[in-house]
Amino acid sequence: MNFPDTMEAYALDPTPEHLEALHRAITAAPSYDPLVAITQIVTPLEKAGDHQGVIDALWAQMPGIFLSPAAHMHLSQSYAALGRDADATRERKFALLAMDSIRTAGEGTEDSPYPVLRVEDEYTVLDAERQRSTAQQLVPTETGACDVHTLEDGSQRWFRLLWREERPTDA
Numbered sequence: 001m002n003f004p005d006t007m008e009a010y011a012l013d014p015t016p017e018h019l020e021a022l023h024r025a026i027t028a029a030p031s032y033d034p035l036v037a038i039t040q041i042v043t044p045l046e047k048a049g050d051h052q053g054v055i056d057a058l059w060a061q062m063p064g065i066f067l068s069p070a071a072h073m074h075l076s077q078s079y080a081a082l083g084r085d086a087d088a089t090r091e092r093k094f095a096l097l098a099m100d101s102i103r104t105a106g107e108g109t110e111d112s113p114y115p116v117l118r119v120e121d122e123y124t125v126l127d128a129e130r131q132r133s134t135a136q137q138l139v140p141t142e143t144g145a146c147d148v149h150t151l152e153d154g155s156q157r158w159f160r161l162l163w164r165e166e167r168p169t170d171a
């Protein structure tokens with residue numbers, strides 16, 4: 001199945017199986033980088049009022065940044081600034097879908113960490129929860145690794161790093 005079909009399958013039926021297939025498709029994309037800094041890419045363009053530049057820069061990173069809540073929100077805001085309301089609405093829906101893909105697939109605990117495709121997604125989730133990380137630690141697990149954030153109140157949020165997972169090889 002190609003990326004658009006995989007994306008559509010998840011958008012129409014957001015099951016764990018479709019999400020796993022979409023995660024695999026994103027991480028296999030040549031443009032995928034778990035350390036991408038979307039905010040650093042778009043901030044200078046937004047400050048310059050270059051909304052089309054934001055759109056072009058983010059689309060150049062697709063599908064590697066698909067399911068990034070931050071990327072889709074920046075796209076939505078840029079499309080809205082250009083008066084492209086249908087595109088803005090679509091990207092806002094993708095931003096919500098992206099956030100839901102993280103927050104419904106885990107609880108942010110050691111037993112049920114949030115699955116993330118990018119480090120920046122961890123901070124997007126923490127921002128959405130109105131939490132601030134005071135420390136971050138990489139913790140190896142049996143199947144890969146998790147980033148563990150200690151929050152201001154002393155609690156922790158666990159994030160499963162999808163690019164560090166051991167995946168079974170196809171026979």
